Amino acid sequence: MCGRFALTQKPxxxxxxxxxxxxxxxxxxxxxxxxxxxxxxxxxxxxxxxNLPDREAxxxxxxxxPGWAKNPKDMPLLINARAESAAEKAAFRxxxxxxxxxxxxxxxxxxRRGGNGRAxxxxxxxxxGGMVAFGGLMETWCxxxxxxxxxxxxxTTEANADLAPIHARMPVVIxxxxxxxxxxxxxxxxxxxxxxxxxxxxxxxxxxxxxxxxNSVANMGPDLQERVETREASPAPAADPQLSLF
Numbered sequence: 081m082c083g084r085f086a087l088t089q090k091p092x093x094x095x096x097x098x099x100x101x102x103x104x105x106x107x108x109x110x111x112x113x114x115x116x117x118x119x120x121x122x123x124x125x126x127x128x129x130x131n132l133p134d135r136e137a138x139x140x141x142x143x144x145x146p147g148w149a150k151n152p153k154d155m156p157l158l159i160n161a162r163a164e165s166a167a168e169k170a171a172f173r174x175x176x177x178x179x180x181x182x183x184x185x186x187x188x189x190x191x192r193r194g195g196n197g198r199a200x201x202x203x204x205x206x207x208x209g210g211m212v213a214f215g216g217l218m219e220t221w222c223x224x225x226x227x228x229x230x231x232x233x234x235x236t237t238e239a240n241a242d243l244a245p246i247h248a249r250m251p252v253v254i255x256x257x258x259x260x261x262x263x264x265x266x267x268x269x270x271x272x273x274x275x276x277x278x279x280x281x282x283x284x285x286x287x288x289x290x291x292x293x294x295n296s297v298a299n300m301g302p303d304l305q306e307r308v309e310t311r312e313a314s315p316a317p318a319a320d321p322q323l324s325l326f
Contacts, residue, residue, distance in 0.1 A: 100121065118232065120232050163236060182216060183213065189204070204285050206286075214254070
């Protein structure tokens, strides 16, 4: 699963990586947690002859709420969607067909649990540096009063051989050469992009053991990504038991 990640690149770097128009300025974020706003990139339908990019950036709440939900408080916090079953799940089926997105990130955090129930956090980043784009899903939920809330989830798949010793799941990585196909929900149905949902190849990521300071969302500085000696750390952040359903 992916329960924390970071985006520390400058807006201009994000624009260039994702082929976006100019973004508003934003600070580096070293410890992005569920229910916080996250940046997603969606396909945009432009009129013929438009010079604008066919992608647009949106801020969404991390934790997808299906459009049919009556009350988000009655729903599990859907921060992740299993790639293997998203097309069959009522919560994700429509978003996978119509609202696929990219989630820019510098990397993500994962915890390796020890035999005593304690856990060592790792900062998992592209081995060659730079950014990565996770596969995401977006849904807009309408409140009874009429206001709309954009929400989203990150797709996960089985961990590759490098990361399996840390955790069984990892985010789906969409490579730049596949951005357009992934975002084109008009011409490409879920079956047409199913090949993109496989684990990224071994060697793409490197896992850096880091301090358990990342466990607290109150800690947000670059020191969270500094390497530490591997050891048995304090318990990982408590997961909402409902998350295990997805």
